[in-house]
Amino acid sequence: MENQVSHALAILEEPVQYVCLLFMASMYAIKIYQLVKKPFPPERAELKGDRTAGVIQSMANIFRPWGMESSRKNLYFYTEFMIFHIAVALTIGSTFFIPLTPQLMTPTVSAVIMVFMGLAFLIGLRRIYRRLTAPEIRIISAPDDYFAIILMTVFFAVGFVTMYLWIQGKPETGWMWVFFLMTTFFLIYVPFSKISHYVLYPFGRYNFGMVFGGRGVLNRASHDLSWDPKLRK
Amino acid sequence: MSELQEKAINTEEEPQWEKLGTQEERKWPTKTEFTPEMLVEMEKMLPSKLNRVVAASLAGCIHCGMCSEACHYSVSIPEDKTLVPAYKADRFRKWYKYRYDWMAKVFPSFVGAKPLTKELADEMYDKLWGGCTMCRRCTFNCPMGVDYGMMVRAARHIMQKVGRIPQHLQDTVDTHYNHGNNMAVPQDEFVETIEWIEEELQSEDGCENFKIPVDKKGAQYFLTLNPREPKYYPLTIQATAKVLNAAGVDFTISSRYWDLTNYAMFNGDDADAKLFATWQAEDVKRLGCEYLLAGECGHGYRALRWELPNWVGGVPFKITSVMELMAEVIQQGRIKLDKSVWAGKRFTYHDSCNIARSGGVTEPQRLIIRACVDDFVELEHNREEGFCCGGGGGALAMPEFTPRRLAAGKIKADEIRATGANVVLQSCHNCTDQLKEIIHHYKIDAVVMNLAELAAPALVL
Structure with a gap:
C-alpha cells in the first residue's frame, strides 16, 4: 500500500504537475497576447518626466508602502498583504522543491515556510471576515472573490500541516496528497480566476508608470521649487 | 490692434467677422432612456474602446477596496456604498466580463x-x-494601477454615441462644435470685450501702456482663455494681462480659437476632441506663435498640454501654462511683488486634478503664492494627493446630479475649513464654480480666487 501511495504521489508530484503547469502557462500566454495586441495610447506631448523611471517606480510600488496613501494609512493591511504574498511565493516554491530538490527543504527552511503559511492562514481568515462584514467590500464582492480567498486560506492550512509533518520526517502522508491535489487544481483553475491578477499586475503598473511618469507626476525629487528642470533653458 | 481691425481700417470697411466652428450646425440627438437598439449599438462599439490601458483596467480589479477611502464621493457620502470606485467601475466591468472573461462564458454570475x-x-x-469626476485619485491609490479615468471616459463615449448623455454636457460640446467656443461668444463680441478689458487695464495706475494684443502674428505666446472669462469673469483676463505685461511677455489672444476648454474630454468623443484641438493648433500656426499658453483652467490645461498633441498627431509649437510662465517670470525677477497687499489674510490652494494629478504641475503655483503672500496653509491633502473639489469631469454641466455633486464636496469643504483660510486659491474655472458653491453650501467664510487675481494686485509697477 505504501509503495502504491508513493508511486501515485510521485506521479502527482511530477508528471501531472508538469502537464498542468504547461496548461497554465499556455492560458497565461493567450491572456497576455490578447492584452499586448491592443494598442497602447499614444503620447506625442513633450514629456516632463522619465517614462522608464516612472515604470520602475510604479513596478516597485509594492515595496513602497509610503508611495500610496491607501498603503500609508493602512500599514497593518499592507503588512498582511506582504506576508500573504510572500507565503504564496514560498508555498508555490515548496511545490517545486519537495519533488525536485527535497534536500533544500531542511527543517529550518521548512519551518520558515510553515510559519509563513500559518500566518497567511490567519490573514486569510481575517480577509474572509472582512469581505463578509465590511459593507464597502461586500458590495463589490462576487462569488469568485469569496472562493479565491477561501481556497487560498484552506491551501495554507493544508500546507501548514503538511510542512509540520514533513519536518517530523513524514513526507508521504494524506496531507501531502491533498496539498498536491490542491496545487494541481490551482494550476488548472487559477488562469480563470481572480487569483491570476498577478499576471495583470505588471501591465497595470507599467501603464500607470508610463502615463504618469511621462507627465512628471512620479519621480519628483521633492516638493521643492525646482519643479521642472527641463523648462525652457 | 488686431489684424482684422487693421485690415478694416486700411480698406475703410467694417471688419469681416467670421462664422467660427463648423459651417453646418449640429444638435446631437440625445435620448432620455436606453432602448434595445441602443444597447445593440453599444455592444458593437465596445471592442473599439478597449485599448491596452482600458482593457487592463477592466480586467485588473481585485476588489480589494483600497479605493474606497480615495474617492471624494465615497468619503463624503459614506452611507452610500454604491459610490465606492470599484463598485461604480464594476457597472462597466460586469458588461466587459460578460463579453471577454473566460470564466464568465460558463459561469457569469460566479x-x-x-x-x-x-x-x-x-x-x-x-x-x-453622475458619480465620477474622472479625477484619478482612486487610480493613484490602486495597488493594481487601474486607470479609472481612462476607463470611465471609454464608457462615457459609448453611452454618448448612442445619445445617452446628460443634456447640458452635450449641449456644451455642441455649442463648441457650432460656434468655435463653448459659450457661443461671437467673434466681434469677443474682440470688443478684449478691447474693453484693455481699456480697463490701461486705466489702472502704472498700466497706461499695457496692451492685450489680438491676432498679433509672431507673438511668442498664444494665450488661451476659458469662455467663462470673457462672459462672466473679465477681471481675470485683465489680471492675467497685467501680469504678462508687467513681465514683458510677448503674447497675443486670437480672435478665433481662443477657447482652451474641450468638453469632449468629458463626454469621451475623440472625434470632437480632435476637431476642437485641431482648430486651436491651426490657429497657433496661423499666428506663428512659439508657445500655446493655457490660461488658468484645469481640464483646459490637460486638454492642451497632454491630449492635444495626441489628438492632432503632434504639434510644431510648445505648450505651457500661465501658472508655469508666471512662476518663471517671478524666478527670473521680471516682476516684483509686494506681499503687504495681502497682509492679514490667510490663503490655501486647491490643486485641480487635471493640473496636478493628470498634469504634473504642482510647484509653480506654490512659488507664485509664496511670492505674493506670507500666510499660506496647505490643505491636508494636496498636490497629486488632493481630493477633487467635485466639479471636475463635466460635473458642473450635469444639473441632474447637483445634489450629489454638492454632497461630494464635503471633504474638500472640511479641509478648507480646517485651514482657517480666508482665501481659497485655485487655477481652474470648474473648480472656481464648485468651490464657490460648496463654500456657500457648507457656510465657510472664504472667497475663491485664481492665481492671476492674486498676483496682479501685488505687482510693483
Whole structure:
C-alpha cells in the first residue's frame, strides 16, 4: 500500500504537475497576447518626466508602502498583504522543491515556510471576515472573490500541516496528497480566476508608470521649487 | 490692434467677422432612456474602446477596496456604498466580463458578469456620469494601477454615441462644435470685450501702456482663455494681462480659437476632441506663435498640454501654462511683488486634478503664492494627493446630479475649513464654480480666487 501511495504521489508530484503547469502557462500566454495586441495610447506631448523611471517606480510600488496613501494609512493591511504574498511565493516554491530538490527543504527552511503559511492562514481568515462584514467590500464582492480567498486560506492550512509533518520526517502522508491535489487544481483553475491578477499586475503598473511618469507626476525629487528642470533653458 | 481691425481700417470697411466652428450646425440627438437598439449599438462599439490601458483596467480589479477611502464621493457620502470606485467601475466591468472573461462564458454570475441590459446601462449612466469626476485619485491609490479615468471616459463615449448623455454636457460640446467656443461668444463680441478689458487695464495706475494684443502674428505666446472669462469673469483676463505685461511677455489672444476648454474630454468623443484641438493648433500656426499658453483652467490645461498633441498627431509649437510662465517670470525677477497687499489674510490652494494629478504641475503655483503672500496653509491633502473639489469631469454641466455633486464636496469643504483660510486659491474655472458653491453650501467664510487675481494686485509697477 505504501509503495502504491508513493508511486501515485510521485506521479502527482511530477508528471501531472508538469502537464498542468504547461496548461497554465499556455492560458497565461493567450491572456497576455490578447492584452499586448491592443494598442497602447499614444503620447506625442513633450514629456516632463522619465517614462522608464516612472515604470520602475510604479513596478516597485509594492515595496513602497509610503508611495500610496491607501498603503500609508493602512500599514497593518499592507503588512498582511506582504506576508500573504510572500507565503504564496514560498508555498508555490515548496511545490517545486519537495519533488525536485527535497534536500533544500531542511527543517529550518521548512519551518520558515510553515510559519509563513500559518500566518497567511490567519490573514486569510481575517480577509474572509472582512469581505463578509465590511459593507464597502461586500458590495463589490462576487462569488469568485469569496472562493479565491477561501481556497487560498484552506491551501495554507493544508500546507501548514503538511510542512509540520514533513519536518517530523513524514513526507508521504494524506496531507501531502491533498496539498498536491490542491496545487494541481490551482494550476488548472487559477488562469480563470481572480487569483491570476498577478499576471495583470505588471501591465497595470507599467501603464500607470508610463502615463504618469511621462507627465512628471512620479519621480519628483521633492516638493521643492525646482519643479521642472527641463523648462525652457 | 488686431489684424482684422487693421485690415478694416486700411480698406475703410467694417471688419469681416467670421462664422467660427463648423459651417453646418449640429444638435446631437440625445435620448432620455436606453432602448434595445441602443444597447445593440453599444455592444458593437465596445471592442473599439478597449485599448491596452482600458482593457487592463477592466480586467485588473481585485476588489480589494483600497479605493474606497480615495474617492471624494465615497468619503463624503459614506452611507452610500454604491459610490465606492470599484463598485461604480464594476457597472462597466460586469458588461466587459460578460463579453471577454473566460470564466464568465460558463459561469457569469460566479465572476459577477452581467449582460448589457437596460438596468445595467441605467446604473452605468448614474454612476459613470453622475458619480465620477474622472479625477484619478482612486487610480493613484490602486495597488493594481487601474486607470479609472481612462476607463470611465471609454464608457462615457459609448453611452454618448448612442445619445445617452446628460443634456447640458452635450449641449456644451455642441455649442463648441457650432460656434468655435463653448459659450457661443461671437467673434466681434469677443474682440470688443478684449478691447474693453484693455481699456480697463490701461486705466489702472502704472498700466497706461499695457496692451492685450489680438491676432498679433509672431507673438511668442498664444494665450488661451476659458469662455467663462470673457462672459462672466473679465477681471481675470485683465489680471492675467497685467501680469504678462508687467513681465514683458510677448503674447497675443486670437480672435478665433481662443477657447482652451474641450468638453469632449468629458463626454469621451475623440472625434470632437480632435476637431476642437485641431482648430486651436491651426490657429497657433496661423499666428506663428512659439508657445500655446493655457490660461488658468484645469481640464483646459490637460486638454492642451497632454491630449492635444495626441489628438492632432503632434504639434510644431510648445505648450505651457500661465501658472508655469508666471512662476518663471517671478524666478527670473521680471516682476516684483509686494506681499503687504495681502497682509492679514490667510490663503490655501486647491490643486485641480487635471493640473496636478493628470498634469504634473504642482510647484509653480506654490512659488507664485509664496511670492505674493506670507500666510499660506496647505490643505491636508494636496498636490497629486488632493481630493477633487467635485466639479471636475463635466460635473458642473450635469444639473441632474447637483445634489450629489454638492454632497461630494464635503471633504474638500472640511479641509478648507480646517485651514482657517480666508482665501481659497485655485487655477481652474470648474473648480472656481464648485468651490464657490460648496463654500456657500457648507457656510465657510472664504472667497475663491485664481492665481492671476492674486498676483496682479501685488505687482510693483
